[in-house]
Amino acid sequence: MTFLDPCHVALKKHNWQAEFKRLEGAYAPATMRSYYSDVSIFVNWCEKQGISAFPATVATVCGFLEEQASERAPSTIRRRLYAIRIAHRLLRLSDPTYDEDINLTFRRIRRSKHARPKQAKGLTRKYLDMFLEVQPDDPWGLRNRAMLALGYELLTRRSELVALKKSDLEFLSDCTMRVIIRRSKADPFGHGRIAFTSAKTTQLVSEWLEWRGPNIGFLFCPIYQGRAVDRDLSTTTVKRLIKSAASASGLEQELTDAFSGHSLRVGAAQDLLCAGHDTGAIMRAGGWKSVNVLGRYLELAEYNVWA
Incomplete structure (x- = not known):
């Protein structure tokens, strides 16, 4: 049996932040920030309990997860568990997170949470036209119209929309566009996916590009004092745009x-x-790999199969 040197463990305990630098480039920056925050929360919790965070015992991790369950969604708790797992591996410590007691604790947490996952309000064609x-x-209106229409037809996440570049667009002979979305949450290695637009959206993008001018890397950019x-x-610009457009359209605050x-x-x-498009067509249009994930997007659709 291999015994850990107590001095070595103490040194590693104080260096998990430095060890996390090894993850840079392997995960998206947003994911890195989340994991870093999750481990910080775990370490602070352990300090308040007067117990060691690294290496953590199974009982320590179970206690942390159970306390987190009172205020956090299961998805957040799962991510924090994974962050604790990564930290132990980076520190080359025995990993307690695969113990069966951990699995049972997480199952109890999930069963105790009866609320359905919160779904964003769908910005359907009716609302898009209003917005x-x-x-x-x-110029702000030119940019905003192009962003809204393109984001809708490409079914983009907001991070994908702001990451688009002019070079990602190919204008086709039928006045539509072929667009490559090079990096997304579900595509960490950047294989990309292809999507297409209507002629109307292509026109909106062309009007924006004509005003914006050349020599700008990203498709959408800030405007300062009337200049790109x-x-x-x-x-957050995408979120603010949608919220402000909803407000300007006269929608109720709750909506x-x-x-x-x-x-x-x-x-x-x-x-x-x-x-009337089938599941395969919708999955291709939005880049979904899982029917189950797509199902969560569609569950609130106003679609009556009997009408």
């Missing part, structure tokens, strides 16, 4: 609050279902 109509007749700025937009940066992807998927 396009209220955009101002200025050569840098990318933050993902406005239900929209999120994910609403374009949700609404477009629901519209494709209602238009």
